[in-house]
Amino acid sequence: MRKLYNRLMAFLSVDHPSVGLKQLPLAVVFVISLLLLLLVPGVNITNPVLATIGMGLVLIATVCSALLTRFRSAERWAILIPLIDLLAIGTFRAGTGGILSLFGGMILLPVVWIAAEKGRRYIVVAGVGTVVALIIPYVVGSTEFMSASDVVRWTFSPLIYVFVAAIINELARQSRSQVRSIHELADEKERMLQRTFEYASQLEESEAKFRAADRMFRGVWAAVTEQSVIGTDVTGLIDAWNPGASKLLGVAQDDAERKRYVFEFHAADELESRARELNYPPGATVLNPGFSALVESARLGDAESREWTYVRDDGTTFPVALSVTKRVDESGETIGYLFVAADVTQAREVARLKDEFVGLISHELRTPLSSILGYLELMRDDDEHPLSGEQEQYLAVAERNAHRLLRLVGDLLFTAQVESGKFPLDLKDVELEHIVTAAVESARPAATAAGITIVEDVTDSTPVTYGDPVRLGQVCDNLISNAIKFTPKGGTVTVSLSRSDKDAVITVRDTGMGIPESELDQLFARFFRATTATRNAVPGVGLGLTITKAIVTAHHGEMGVTSEEGIGTEFTVTLPLVAQAAALR
């Protein structure tokens, strides 16, 4: 049913009428004319042959139109149908009374069809077709040219038809162009609708994303209860206050946001002294100078983290590690700052306890060691009861191990001091040549005993750095004794001193067992031991390089290492020369 309806609608389509539909009026008119011929007296067929040919042609044209409607691919031949129609009408007219025939008016139907086709040339086609149709009665029929009025008739009538054709052609053109515009508008509307749908779905999607991000942000914001997160505008007025801030500072969100300034929660004297350090003019400026001091680094684009003191409204204080960062809008303009702070009271307490513990351990270990070493010495010094050679030997072993333990305790203590960031440096100008030479000379006996050649290579004796000679000596000692420890008999340890533009460079190179490349970056970690060291049973606990690096870093120097397993290792210490060192002070 539906299919039938669709086919009917396609057939009747007004925008693009089918060939069949165009032919239909003429077919109907022909049927009516036949009925008239049969029923109305006085309407007669004058030439049955021509009338029959005419009807036959119409029948052919109608059948063809039906076929063309069915097979649309052949539609370009459709224009032949009205032309056949014209022939049919001409012939039929000739068979039904010639120029006196009642059926001349039918010509209008194919003329309208032809004229409505696209293109001006169809006006001409319609005109020629009309002339042919009108002339047929004279050519094939019994009609003779009778008078001048006949000539006028078959020239004047086609002229009218041409005009009609021209008008129809123009109207059809306009109509087509209107239809096209309407189609274009409809397409445009369709596209816009489509686009609107797309936008709507995109909007929906991004809104969902935004909502998810918002939920995530709110979740994180609410979950941060141990750190205070405070947002401010550029003047320090608080516009964001998280639960952590409420918890740590004891002020509710509603009482802080838009009502308080962030610097009200800072120890005023701390802000003042920081402002003085940064040379801000004292007294009131446009901005609170304390606030300017607080955000100085962040304002310049560095994320700064340092310790400050927060003050609660009841006057109690607590230390915080505070990171300050800049908030910017889409154009990169600063719109405020973010203050993320963690209470470090506990961390400080832990550090204090650790210091105390280290002190205690150091004391408790050194005291018995003092007794052991002291009494061993007394035994050795007892002139009244001199020791046998064997006893001396045993005593030496005990002493050596007691000293080893003592060194370990010293190293542990020093490492702890390094970690808490406070190990004492006795700074002065240091001529590095002396340090290097002394270290090489003191290592020489051990090197000789191990069958290792030690070479000192000082290309420039002038480097002077600003540092602690004892600690720098320790650096050289550690590196050289390590090199000796890790080098097999017959190997060489080369200690060199040179200088570049700004730095003194000490290198200690050995021909030892080397360090696997994968372990190089852990080398300076506390208690780390290279697999080559453990595999070859080289004694040590893994503190020497940690300490060495800490000393070098404290001197604003750098340490580097390159190594190849089985070939050797080279440690490089770079220390700033005295002018640079002074600048770093």
Add this chain to the structure above:
Amino acid sequence: MSGTVVIADDDSDIRALVRISATRAGLDVVGEHEDGDSALAAIRREVPDIAILDVAMPGLSGLEVCRLVRAESTLDGVRILLLSASVDEPTIAAGMSAGAADYLSKPFSPRELAARLSAYAEESR
């Protein structure tokens, strides 16, 4: 005897070690104490030539005893030698500024301690 000495250390083995060193240096040990308070009392009572004090002791620390002794003019003649298990430069500096004549860090060599004590005894003679 050429001089007197008061010893204070909470570790009895160390005290004995110090005593042996002092005796070898020819000094007369007139008091041995394991806390700062009794050491201070002994110094006030005996007014020894030399006081050898451990820095970390129960009660008054060696540094505090040192400061209190230096604050009393009657005890001006008492030389104080501090002993400590700490190697901190600040502790040493604090000891010297508290008025100690010398500072020895543990572990110390009894031989060296005896040598220093002999030198003091020689000076004060």
